[in-house]
Amino acid sequence: MPHSPITRQSLAAADAADSLAPCRDRFALPENILYLDGNSLGPLPAATPAAIADAVTRQWGQGLIRSWNDEAWIDLPASIGAAIAPIIGAAPDSVIACDSVSVNLFKLAAAALGMRPGRRVIVCETEDFPTDRYILEGLATLADAEIRAVRRAEIAAALDQGTALLVLTHAHYASGEVHDMAALSTAAHAAGALILWDLSHSAGALDLHLDRDGADFAIGCGYKYLNGGPGAPAFAYVAARHRAGFHPPINGWMGHVAPFDFAAAYTPAPGVRRLLAGTPPILAMAALAAGVATFAGVDMRVAEAKSTALVAAFAALVAQTCPEFAVQPPVPRHSAQIVLRHPHGRRIMTALIARGVIGDFRPPDRLRFGFPALYTRFTDTWDAVQILRTILDTGEWQDSRFDTLGTVS
Amino acid sequence: MPHSPITRQSLAAADAADSLAPCRDRFALPENILYLDGNSLGPLPAATPAAIADAVTRQWGQGLIRSWNDEAWIDLPASIGAAIAPIIGAAPDSVIACDSVSVNLFKLAAAALGMRPGRRVIVCETEDFPTDRYILEGLATLADAEIRAVRRAEIAAALDQGTALLVLTHAHYASGEVHDMAALSTAAHAAGALILWDLSHSAGALDLHLDRDGADFAIGCGYKYLNGGPGAPAFAYVAARHRAGFHPPINGWMGHVAPFDFAAAYTPAPGVRRLLAGTPPILAMAALAAGVATFAGVDMRVAEAKSTALVAAFAALVAQTCPEFAVQPPVPRHSAQIVLRHPHGRRIMTALIARGVIGDFRPPDRLRFGFPALYTRFTDTWDAVQILRTILDTGEWQDSRFDTLGTVS
Incomplete structure (x- = not known):
């Protein structure tokens, strides 16, 4: 990523050039959600509901014990x-x-x-x-x-x-x-x-x-x-x-x-x-x-390189847009995630989730965001950071109902 | 069960008097199958496909990581x-x-x-x-x-x-x-x-x-x-x-x-x-x-008593109809299953399964039949034994393709 300010346009261009972009269609992602927690729970693949329904209804329901062999x-x-x-x-x-x-x-x-x-x-x-x-x-x-x-x-x-x-x-x-x-x-x-x-x-x-x-x-x-x-x-x-x-x-x-x-x-x-x-x-x-x-067909070198680029873009955007966060700087090699630190991290993550940007929180102060290569778009990094900026600007994270973030997310 | 010959009519009467008979509707059993292997793999409950589809599509697909708490x-x-x-x-x-x-x-x-x-x-x-x-x-x-x-x-x-x-x-x-x-x-x-x-x-x-x-x-x-x-x-x-x-x-x-x-x-x-x-x-x-x-709502005393009666009926019917089997006599208290022994047990079980009577086989010579109380009917014991008789009479179990019974069933 360049050191000059990142624009949404430049990120859209990165998506257009991304050889893995078509893999996003392999997932059934909900509308109006930016899912940045695939490092904790991967999203639903598009083929899974039919595969499970077949295993349940045809293989188990009709095949019964015979499916141990037949299937x-x-x-x-x-x-x-x-x-x-x-x-x-x-x-x-x-x-x-x-x-x-x-x-x-x-x-x-x-x-x-x-x-x-x-x-x-x-x-x-x-x-x-x-x-x-x-x-x-x-x-x-x-x-x-x-x-x-x-x-x-x-x-x-x-x-x-x-x-x-x-x-x-x-x-x-x-x-x-x-x-x-x-x-x-x-x-x-x-x-x-x-x-x-x-x-x-x-x-x-x-x-x-x-x-x-x-x-x-x-x-x-x-x-x-x-x-x-x-x-x-x-x-x-x-x-x-x-x-x-x-x-x-x-x-x-x-x-x-x-x-x-x-x-x-x-x-x-x-x-x-x-x-x-x-x-x-x-x-x-x-x-x-x-x-x-x-x-299927994914070259893991390409996948790792894409996630590395996504994390770099997100880190740069946070630095550029939300300087109140300590960004744990990406080490030379890292997995498809990044941690932001903030003393009110739990409330801020809860407020983000309420606005449809789903990451997770790890004590004491770590907001964790994942960028798996198969379905994350470069523009997602922009959109997520914009919403983070909004939450900080409105102060809505200070709402006490945001103390109730559940244990797992 | 009486010592006088059992009739299908007497078994139908037992079904009519069975307080657990309505529980059969809790299962999605295939047509034209007598499933006597619930002791190995229980059949598909009628409510399961929708419960799984909900867990997959709504809870996981839409709820994503949030469902750890929300669901x-x-x-x-x-x-x-x-x-x-x-x-x-x-x-x-x-x-x-x-x-x-x-x-x-x-x-x-x-x-x-x-x-x-x-x-x-x-x-x-x-x-x-x-x-x-x-x-x-x-x-x-x-x-x-x-x-x-x-x-x-x-x-x-x-x-x-x-x-x-x-x-x-x-x-x-x-x-x-x-x-x-x-x-x-x-x-x-x-x-x-x-x-x-x-x-x-x-x-x-x-x-x-x-x-x-x-x-x-x-x-x-x-x-x-x-x-x-x-x-x-x-x-x-x-x-x-x-x-x-x-x-x-x-x-x-x-x-x-x-x-x-x-x-x-x-x-x-x-x-x-x-x-x-x-x-x-x-x-x-x-x-x-x-x-x-x-x-839900099942009294296990009633369930055990029903399975005991089913096993007794099946054992009596085999003795009455298929005397070539050594019936392992039901002990005073036993689970919801019975074993028949026959030197060609593997082929006979495979032939039964081909005709839609599903039990299983355990080496060296044991044909195993299960009679879970929630979905097995008294008339099933009659119908299964009649088909067993047919297989013996036709000699179809001697077909060499019936050597191929899979490992699990």
Whole structure:
């Protein structure tokens, strides 16, 4: 973006030149809403209502139990995993859709401990999204391991001969800041440790290369950039070199090599399929499949570059139009979001939502705005900042009813 | 059922007298199908397509992230749990809908180990559905515990001062045989152990009294008798006396007392809410809510009695009409299903399904038929057995294409 003032006209020109602009038609976005929260919950893909209705009414209602075979329900975790794989730079058979990010983190971190006998330390990042640390601490209590949480700058130095695993979120949930996957994977391996990447804020936003960049394990979210619906199933990745040698502790029948033999002894399925435990949630899987399909034909380099440009435009517009905000300046590489800080951030975000500009708020003072490449327009950045200016000018955010912003948004 | 030959007329009279007969209208059953597999996958409730379409198109599509609050998405695990509670004889705040049966078993069995320090043995049943044992063995490897699998007759004798937990499936997945919950809970407690009941084949089929009968923990399935859809979320029960003292090992943000504080330290939510880990799957939860709602106003004593009568009628009709089958005789108390045994069971079941009588097959020789009370008619038992007779008479089951019965049904 240029340093001279940005105009709406220049942004409209950027939209006209945008090769991803037609992807917006893949979504059913409401009228009169500027949705800048796809980093928290992706919007409804246009194809999803019919896909779900078919899964409910025809596949379940008419097909009943027969659809496990006739509609290949049983293969959905693997087939959706294979569809996610190219979005994250992974081989198709190294990804599976299942459970939640939390449960997948537990399973893979436990498997990693088993692969590094004698090492009992899991290193993670103090500033990470707290749930990852909660999960690791729960695992450590059960499995007699130790969690070492360190600050971002101290990660590499914290790795030593006792480290079994390094767990990092690739793109930070608030700042959007991105770790160097290749460098940190190399650092972990140099210490003899494994590395697990949480891609919740990366998958579908950034140009990822898990296989190339040395990841051992990864987990990620289906309901943010992958547009799989609220609470969509998550996914998990295991590098090809570990497919035979990792053993998650939640050994359910769907992860058995032959679930329908009902054998007394557990024999794990090959590769990522052994991450399955219970019966896959088919209706949620159908929505996730439709969400992942919104990425058909999308080059993630182009998607990341567009989101980077959108964030830059938004940051410049805020600086130009709303100087009362501390804009957390975009770092050289970041996910498809940006944070503005303001002591009255909660009320201001609530007032924005009331005017149809939907972002979210994270304590204590962070207004978070997302710019996924598939459906966000450059002109949206202009329109959102104009409304932000209006809210500041009218003082309407001071209305006390705006204290009631709900917990999630 | 009388010992004199059963007639279709007498069964039609039983339907006419059945107080639960109107409940069949709560389901969208396909024409020309006799569905006798609701013990494996409950059929589509009539209200579900509209409920799902609303969740997808209005709540997600239009409401977007705002629906976490505006539509009380965030409360669905607890509100569905409260709706399940009366079906299983539990206090409303002792049940929560989340994850899968497998994952919930892992969480609660691990919590039980933590509540019995010094005791490292989990007793389970050799003949149980294999996945429960797989899960327990995975937990034992991780948490340095021991699994002692014993035969059904040896359960009480296997409990001793080293036993932390007894895990039993209340109604057997194949035979339908039911354990005495009160007696075995008492036996476990007498040994100083806790007891966990898997209600996958009981909840929604039998008259259960978890609170009264001394259960400590329970897990159960949403997609069988609760009609929640393929792979629906499961549920978990924790007795009120344990609400503050149990600590599942998968500590996700949704189980935190204040998830949206993003606190560095994990503080568990009160009671069953701490079983939540990741973000709840809303579309699947919406289907589960509609499934559980099919039980509105149903007295489970009446439901169990009706299913018992249906099973008795079916068994008598098979004995009367198809003597080539070994009918596993209904035990005094059993779930809403029965097993027929035949060396060519797989082909015969496939031929039945081809004629629209849907049961399922379990190796090596078991044809399984379910008779859920809400939608099965007494005349269905007659019609199914007549078609079975026809298949035997024509010999059509010997067609080699009937070797291809899929894995799940």
